[in-house]
Amino acid sequence: MSDTVISTSNQTSEYPVERCDEINLGKPRSGVIRGSFNGILKDAPGCSTAIVNGLSQQLIHQMNLIVPDALVSFDDLNVDLGDAAYAYLQPAAQKALQSAIQDRGVKMVVNSAYRTIAQQLLLYNWGSGCGFSLVAPPGKSNHQSGLAIDIEDYDGWRPYLEAYGWHWLGDIDPPHFDYVGGGRQDIRGTAMLAIQKLWNNNHPNQKIDEDRGYGPQTESALKNSPAMGFEIAPWDEKPRLLKLSRPMMEGSDVTKLQEALNKAGIVVGTDGEFGPATDKAVKEFQRQKGLEPDGIVGPKTRQKLG
Numbered sequence: 001m002s003d004t005v006i007s008t009s010n011q012t013s014e015y016p017v018e019r020c021d022e023i024n025l026g027k028p029r030s031g032v033i034r035g036s037f038n039g040i041l042k043d044a045p046g047c048s049t050a051i052v053n054g055l056s057q058q059l060i061h062q063m064n065l066i067v068p069d070a071l072v073s074f075d076d077l078n079v080d081l082g083d084a085a086y087a088y089l090q091p092a093a094q095k096a097l098q099s100a101i102q103d104r105g106v107k108m109v110v111n112s113a114y115r116t117i118a119q120q121l122l123l124y125n126w127g128s129g130c131g132f133s134l135v136a137p138p139g140k141s142n143h144q145s146g147l148a149i150d151i152e153d154y155d156g157w158r159p160y161l162e163a164y165g166w167h168w169l170g171d172i173d174p175p176h177f178d179y180v181g182g183g184r185q186d187i188r189g190t191a192m193l194a195i196q197k198l199w200n201n202n203h204p205n206q207k208i209d210e211d212r213g214y215g216p217q218t219e220s221a222l223k224n225s226p227a228m229g230f231e232i233a234p235w236d237e238k239p240r241l242l243k244l245s246r247p248m249m250e251g252s253d254v255t256k257l258q259e260a261l262n263k264a265g266i267v268v269g270t271d272g273e274f275g276p277a278t279d280k281a282v283k284e285f286q287r288q289k290g291l292e293p294d295g296i297v298g299p300k301t302r303q304k305l306g
């Protein structure tokens with residue numbers, strides 16, 4: 001793996017330029033898919049970051065506990081998402097993306113947006129073995145800003161995106177755009193604090209510094225973190241809205257929901273993944289309880305579930 005960093009002259013110059021098209025082609029080898037690897041990050045087989053979905057969802061939720069709306073979802077926009085894509089951006093970038101998509105009036109295919117530090121660690125460790133010529137270490141990728149997207153049909157989208165503060169990175173990395181308009185925050189320290197807090201909540205006797213930086217302690221914690229997520233999850237502290245989304249929500253809170261649905265007499269698998277069957281079961285439950293059957297598990301539905 002090369003440590004060489006290519007610098008650019010635009011606003012994102014502090015980040016190395018990874019070849020996003022290479023990284024987005026990373027496909028699972030050996031049939032490994034999301035939720036199927038019950039081990040720690042340093043042992044995770046390549047080449048698709050979808051296998052770290054569980055931990056990634058915990059990291060995003062933890063970030064939003066630290067800074068409300070640090071990242072917001074855009075999976076409700078007119079988009080198609082790649083397998084390992086997380087439909088999260090900073091709020092200002094999400095709004096700008098929404099405007100561009102509305103303006104053009106066609107569906108956008110997004111192969112990557114926000115990348116969690118867990119995903120970045122995997123990509124970095126896999127490196128050239130997965131055909132990635134340059135991958136930034138955790139904390140140093142422009143996809144960790146929450147201000148970057150990789151899309152298809154970049155020529156077609158370019159004028160629409162540029163009208164709303166998005167900047168095309170150019171021929172060096174054609175699918176990549178960065179949001180350079182107003183309202184941007186630096187959330188990289190928040191991402192580090194999220195893993196530090198998650199680790200400490202789960203390892204009260206092996207606590208690490210909550211210094212918002214990526215030092216040896218944090219690197220070691222991340223490498224030893226479970227791909228499917230920690231036992232003590234951030235949604236134990238503050239529940240998240242559960243619903244059918246892309247990628248599918250997974251975690252202990254989904255398992256608990258499925259168990260509660262079964263207890264209420266609605267049979268559904270307890271695999272901890274909020275897929276179409278769980279969506280259908282939630283709507284059925286809501287109908288039975290006189291709630292609006294929107295498939296969204298918020299405070300009202302949760303209360304009825306007991």
Ligand SMILES: [Zn+2]
Pocket residue numbers: 020112143148149150175176177
């Ligand atoms: Zn990119």
